[in-house]
Structure formats: C-alpha cells, structure tokens
Amino acid sequence: MKKKPNDRPIFSRLTHRAIALLLPLLGASLLISLFVLTSPLRLYAQEEIGAYTVQSGDTLAEIAERFGVSLEQLIVLNQIEDRDLIAVGQVLLIPAADSALRALPTKTVLAKPGDTLVDVARRYTQEPQQLTALNHLSMTARLFPGQPIAVPLDAPIDEPLHFGAIDHIIAPNQLVQGRTGQVTIESRRPISIVATWNGLPLTFLSATPLPPDDVAENPQTVVTLLPVPALIAPSVYTLTLGYTTTNGIFLRQDRQIQVVEGPYDSQEIILPDEKGDLLAPEIVEEELARMTAVWSIVTPQWWWTEAFTRPIGIEYATTSPFGTRRSYNGGPYSSYHAGQDFGAPEGVPILAPAAGRVALAAALQVRGNAVLLDHGGGVFTGYWHMSEIFVTEGQEVNAGDVLGLVGTTGLSTGAHLHWELRIYGIAVDPLQFLAEPLVAQ
Numbered sequence: 001m002k003k004k005p006n007d008r009p010i011f012s013r014l015t016h017r018a019i020a021l022l023l024p025l026l027g028a029s030l031l032i033s034l035f036v037l038t039s040p041l042r043l044y045a046q047e048e049i050g051a052y053t054v055q056s057g058d059t060l061a062e063i064a065e066r067f068g069v070s071l072e073q074l075i076v077l078n079q080i081e082d083r084d085l086i087a088v089g090q091v092l093l094i095p096a097a098d099s100a101l102r103a104l105p106t107k108t109v110l111a112k113p114g115d116t117l118v119d120v121a122r123r124y125t126q127e128p129q130q131l132t133a134l135n136h137l138s139m140t141a142r143l144f145p146g147q148p149i150a151v152p153l154d155a156p157i158d159e160p161l162h163f164g165a166i167d168h169i170i171a172p173n174q175l176v177q178g179r180t181g182q183v184t185i186e187s188r189r190p191i192s193i194v195a196t197w198n199g200l201p202l203t204f205l206s207a208t209p210l211p212p213d214d215v216a217e218n219p220q221t222v223v224t225l226l227p228v229p230a231l232i233a234p235s236v237y238t239l240t241l242g243y244t245t246t247n248g249i250f251l252r253q254d255r256q257i258q259v260v261e262g263p264y265d266s267q268e269i270i271l272p273d274e275k276g277d278l279l280a281p282e283i284v285e286e287e288l289a290r291m292t293a294v295w296s297i298v299t300p301q302w303w304w305t306e307a308f309t310r311p312i313g314i315e316y317a318t319t320s321p322f323g324t325r326r327s328y329n330g331g332p333y334s335s336y337h338a339g340q341d342f343g344a345p346e347g348v349p350i351l352a353p354a355a356g357r358v359a360l361a362a363a364l365q366v367r368g369n370a371v372l373l374d375h376g377g378g379v380f381t382g383y384w385h386m387s388e389i390f391v392t393e394g395q396e397v398n399a400g401d402v403l404g405l406v407g408t409t410g411l412s413t414g415a416h417l418h419w420e421l422r423i424y425g426i427a428v429d430p431l432q433f434l435a436e437p438l439v440a441q
Helices: 010-025 028-037 039-044 060-066 071-078 117-123 128-135 273-279 281-295
Strands: 049-053 091-095 106-110 148-152 160-163 166-170 174-176 180-187 194-197 200-202 220-227 235-244 250-260 266-269 318-320 325-328 339-343 349-351 356-363 369-376 379-386 402-405 416-423 426-428
Touching: 060 071, 060 128, 071 091, 117 128, 117 148, 128 148, 166 235, 180 235, 194 220, 200 220, 220 416, 281 356, 281 369, 281 379, 369 402, 379 402
Parallel strands: 174 250, 266 325
Antiparallel strands: 049 091, 106 148, 160 166, 166 180, 180 220, 194 200, 194 235, 235 250, 318 339, 339 416, 349 402, 356 369, 369 379, 379 416, 416 426
C-alpha cells in the first residue's frame, strides 16, 4: 500500500505511540533513555526508510545484499544484538539503497499468475537481486497477478509472446537518439510481417535461411532494424506489428518504446568564402533529393553477417562525431552532423567496412566525390569528400576493398573522411555497427 505523505515508518510510529502512552507514568530519566534507544533512526533522518518481513531461509547478510545496504546499517538501525538470530515474520527497517540504485530510472511491469521476482527477472533479463532491491520484496515471495513491479527502464523483455503464429518477439524497450535497435520475430511458419516504427514502414528479412523442403512446415526467424533520428524528441513511440492469418484475419500488436536523449555536443563551422555558396538551398535540396532516391531503396537481403570494420586506419582519430549539433557561419544550431568524420591527409585509402554493392559513385557539389554502398535491408553507408573514386556503380565489394582516397572536395574545410550510415534513409551512428553485427544470423 502506498504511504500517505505524513506516514512515518512502522518503527517510528510505534515508538512515538508508546512514548505518548507512557509519558504520564515515566520520569525524565526513563524518557531520556527511550530517546537514546531510538537514536539509530536519527542516523537515517534524511533517508527514506522502508520495511521488510523476514522470510523462511533468509539471513541478515542476504537481506543486506538484496537491498544494496551494508550489514552494519541493518544491525544498527534494527538494534540487532545477534546477527544470526532473526525470526521468520520479523519486520526489519531497511535504509535506502545506495545512490546509484536510487537514481536508476525504472518502469512498471505487471506480474503474471504464479510469478515470483525470479520469474520477472528472467523475463526481463535482469539479476533477481536487483529487482528485490528495487521492490523491497523477497526473491521467492509469491506475487499476485497484476502486481506492479519496478524494473530498469531499459530492461528488454525476452519471453514467448503467443501472437497467432508468432511464438517469440524480442524488441527493445528503450533506444537512444541517433542509435539503432533490432526486432527479432520467431514464428511457427513463414508469415509476411507488416510493421511500422513511429510511422516508418519496416522490412523484415530472414535471419536464418529456411530449408528448401517443406518450407511451410518449418519455423521462421526474421529481423529488422529500428533507426532512431538524432533530432527526434525524447518520448515514447510506437512499434506496430501485424500479419494476415491463413483465414484472412489481420492480427495487430502495438509496443511502446522509450526514446531518450543522446550524448551530443554542439559545433560552429565557418566556411571559406569560395565554398559558402554551396549552402544555397536549391543546391542542397537538389542533391539531397538525388541521394534520398538511392538510400530509400530496401534490397530484400542482407549482404553482411559480421560486425563492420573501420573504413579508415585506426591511427586516424575522430574530428567530428556523429550527432553533433551544427551552426554554419554563425547561423542557428538547426542541423546535426549526419556522419562520423576522421581526420586524415589527402590520399589515405578508404575501405569498405562490410560487403555490399556500389549504389552511387559520383562527383557532387555538397558531398564532393562520393560513394554510397548498399548493404541490404535498407542499410547504406556513404563516403564523402574523396579525392579519387576507385569503384563504379553496380560493383560488388567485400569488407576491406578500397573504395577511393581521402580528399577535401565539395563542402569541406580540410582533408578528412566523412562516413555516414543510413537505415531507411535515416542517418544513425555508424560506430554502433563496429561493436556488434546488429543483424544476428
């Protein structure tokens, strides 16, 4: 039951009630003794104090660990003389857990019939001890159906969710501005998933090729990527999934995903006079329309299966990271850096980070000499401002193949590689693809 604003902890209320009843009968010395007896509470006067009922099998050390407090805190606060003697049903006062746990952002989920915290922890891929500390409940306590349970805000659900022919859906509960998530769906038979992410149509592709025989009787695993625009407002957005059953009924399910703010800085860029005209709206818009027509294509297969590799040597450091809010020539910070810049002298080789097909290789006004690779599934990588291009449109490349050389063509203030990654046309942080394959195959 939620405490009222003026509620005091159980021990405090009982103590003050006892004092009120005994006050007419007590002398000053005994009254002072009672206040000395309750002095440990004053040690926690500035902290929230909760209560926990001892369960069968509990030890004081386990309870302290469960709630993220020290054993000494429990002993002092509860005036325990023998740490080995606690009784089932005994109510212990629990000081607030450590500051890191108190500051942990959480969301509320509902318990299912027969659940314990261990079951909830398994379903949301969390440590049971963390949920006991967040909820001040025993790890083995039986929860009632629909009981609200706090879990970390970014805890992903990982459980069978029977949704017609769909047996399993794995999707994130939280994403960061400018980053990419993934949705994996397992079904008992091949089905055609219709999905949108905040209104953006998604394409699911097979993560594991189906056997050629009896395809309709085999399970299917399909995946898609969830790109998050770098300037989208932090809020809750909807992932919609659906498919048409064999008898013509369309089944639909909506999921809410929290988008949180990304860790991006600001940057002011001053362009030399001879390149300032490249910012003319008609030039920028015409070139963007040409690029959009290419990177909005969704090739119905993945060209890569491994994590991406760096498109340039590790000795060349980042000079401008993805997502940086930008102002040009003193203007407003109304745009952001859609790629990752690596400072390197002219002539340094630029390498393909993963297998793909050259979708564009051309000299442009803003992006300079540019190459755009199609990696399949709506994923494209771009390489701008090159001094030379070594590939042609339609050519297939593998990770490590040389695409061209670093330069400073187009809208550039010095030699560098601008590396861009887009999914369904949305620019996202390419460095994320260096750490993980994102498409599990």
